[in-house]
Amino acid sequence: MTAITHHVPDALLAAYATGNLPEAYALVVAAHISLCLECRAAYEAHQVGGGAVLETVGAEAVSEDLKSNVLDLLDAPYRPQPTYPRAGVYPGPVMEALKGKPPSWKSVGLGVRQSILSSGRDGSVRLLYIPPGQAMPDHSHNGLELTLVLQGSFSDSTGQFGVGDLEVADHDLEHTPTADPGAPCICLAATDAPLRFRSLVPRLLQPLFRI
Amino acid sequence: MTQPPPQVSAQTTWMLAVRDQRDRDAFAALFDHFAPRLKGFIMRSGTGSGQAEEIVQEVMLTVWRKAGQFDPARAQVSAWVYQIARNRQIDVIRKENRPLPEELGEAPEAEPDASQVLALEQEAAQLQQALARLKPDQREIIERAYLGELTHQEISTQTGLPLGTIKSRIRLGLERLRHELKELR
Numbered sequence: 001m002t003a004i005t006h007h008v009p010d011a012l013l014a015a016y017a018t019g020n021l022p023e024a025y026a027l028v029v030a031a032h033i034s035l036c037l038e039c040r041a042a043y044e045a046h047q048v049g050g051g052a053v054l055e056t057v058g059a060e061a062v063s064e065d066l067k068s069n070v071l072d073l074l075d076a077p078y079r080p081q082p083t084y085p086r087a088g089v090y091p092g093p094v095m096e097a098l099k100g101k102p103p104s105w106k107s108v109g110l111g112v113r114q115s116i117l118s119s120g121r122d123g124s125v126r127l128l129y130i131p132p133g134q135a136m137p138d139h140s141h142n143g144l145e146l147t148l149v150l151q152g153s154f155s156d157s158t159g160q161f162g163v164g165d166l167e168v169a170d171h172d173l174e175h176t177p178t179a180d181p182g183a184p185c186i187c188l189a190a191t192d193a194p195l196r197f198r199s200l201v202p203r204l205l206q207p208l209f210r211i
Numbered sequence: 212m213t214q215p216p217p218q219v220s221a222q223t224t225w226m227l228a229v230r231d232q233r234d235r236d237a238f239a240a241l242f243d244h245f246a247p248r249l250k251g252f253i254m255r256s257g258t259g260s261g262q263a264e265e266i267v268q269e270v271m272l273t274v275w276r277k278a279g280q281f282d283p284a285r286a287q288v289s290a291w292v293y294q295i296a297r298n299r300q301i302d303v304i305r306k307e308n309r310p311l312p313e314e315l316g317e318a319p320e321a322e323p324d325a326s327q328v329l330a331l332e333q334e335a336a337q338l339q340q341a342l343a344r345l346k347p348d349q350r351e352i353i354e355r356a357y358l359g360e361l362t363h364q365e366i367s368t369q370t371g372l373p374l375g376t377i378k379s380r381i382r383l384g385l386e387r388l389r390h391e392l393k394e395l396r
Contacts, residue, residue: 011367019297019309019359020366026310033312037389040312041382044285045374050297051289052339052372053357059247060254066264067242070271074235078276083314092313144363 006165008032008039017046024123024190027093028146028166031188034091035164089150089163089186094127103127110134123192130154130179130187143192145169147177152185154178219328222288230278231321242271245292253300256358266303270296282319283328284384287335297359315388327384334377341373 008016008029015021016029033040084095090103094117103115105127113129130136132152146168153162156175161167169175179185222244228237246267253263273295281291301309342350353372355361 012363014356015361015363015366018356018361018366019301020356020361021363023307023310025363030310030312037385038382041378041385042374043312044290044381044385045378047290047294048287048335048338048377049290049342049353049372049374050293050357051287051291051335052342053354054245054248054252054293054296055289055339056342057248057255057354057358058251060251060260060263062246062250062264062267066246066268067239070242070246070268071235071239073268073272074238074275078272080276086313093310096308096310 004036004038004162004164006159006161006167007036008042008166009168010042012168013039013042014046017043018050022122022192024118024120024125024192025144025146027097027117027125028148028188028190030093031091031150032148032164032166034086034093091150094150094188097125105129112136123190125188125190128185128187128189130177130185132179132181132184135176135178143171146190148188150186150188152183153180154185154187155180219283219325220288220332223283223328223332226278226281226288226291227283229275230281233278238275241274241288245274245289246271249292249296252296252358255354256300256304256360258300258304262303266296266299269299273299280314280319282323282384282388284320284323284331284387285381287332290335293357300359315385319388320391324387327380327387331377331380331384334380338372338374338377 012021012025012029016026021029033043082100084092084098084100086092087095087100090098097117098115105113105115107113111131111134115127115129117125117127119126127150128136130152136154146166147161148166149161149163151163153160153165154177155161156167156177158167158175160180161177167177222241225234225237225240228234229241249267249270250260250263253266254260258266270292274292277295281288286294298309298311301307342353345353352361356366
């Protein structure tokens with residue numbers, strides 16, 4: 001595996017570590033940290049800041065019986081949260097979003113497929129499958145777009161992105177990511193708004209495919 | 212005069228006793244320290260006293276149940292507890308499931324490197340002092356960020372805390388762990 005060269009910018013990492021990111025973006029950042037030791041270290045460092053705030057923000061007395069209630073519950077049976085290990089190219093957080101099942105791919109034309117993981121008011125996140133040499137439909141976006149490569153690689157005007165690399169694009173960037181030759185490119189992509197496609201047909205299809 | 216060797220903090224000692232011996236007295240000491248702070252922290256975002264205590268209860272139970280994942284070479288106890296508290300708050304208040312990175316897979320080292328643990332604690336103490344020295348309005352911004360009250364755009368304009376040396380300390384701990392994982396395979 002080649003080294004990761006495109007990381008999570010620090011402000012975005014801070015927003016994730018402090019729980020300020022909408023769920024769609026948080027999933028992409030969590031998936032990148034799962035693959036990247038450097039960003040994991042930065043993420044854990046931001047938690048130290050959280051610890052400092054917790055220590056200094058001011059205490060409130062708790063009810064008298066809270067402690068005995070908690071101590072009584074230490075041995076009580078409980079159902080642990082299910083954990084989803086990495087499967088193939090999909091990191092644990094992606095497997096969790098897929099509820100442990102393989103992606104259900106839907107064709108969006110030109111050989112490109114997508115599998116929507118979640119779509120809501122605060123953004124959407126999907127897996128994209130792009131055949132080698134295929135360009136993503138020409139598009140620009142309304143807001144922040146995060147794209148994490150899980151298999152293969154793609155290139156656009158800003159550079160080349162391989163497995164584990166994260167591209168951060170905002171509304172100023174008009175770009176045409178193209179999958180490099182070799183294996184099909186699989187990406188995890190989050191946006192805070194539906195993508196606006198430039199050519200007419202994809203625009204008509206947008207409501208249909210929720211892209 | 213000889214200085215006594217520096218010691219790890221009481222909180223880390225309690226946490227390791229909980230992790231390794233399932234020590235209930237040590238857990239009670241952690242509760243006495245963290246429960247009121249957690250309640251104050253949670254109420255700062257406008258949560259009422261009753262719901263805040265429900266969250267405190269869940270956080271402290273998670274501290275007991277997930278103690279096996281605590282690694283003092285990578286996290287200070289308060290940082291680890293902070294993370295659990297924010298996860299719980301997001302689950303309860305936003306009714307979202309917060310996506311979290313994969314766990315590293317193997318248990319932390321049984322005998323942590325004391326110098327690494329101490330160094331991390333010292334960095335964390337310096338960070339806490341740096342936070343205390345900030346002007347009130349600057350400190351307020353940092354607190355609001357860590358309470359989850361700022362957008363990503365607002366965070367990108369704030370002056371950050373000095374996390375550089377802490378990052379490299381934690382990276383050291385992670386690299387040592389990764390090296391050990393390779394040896395196990």
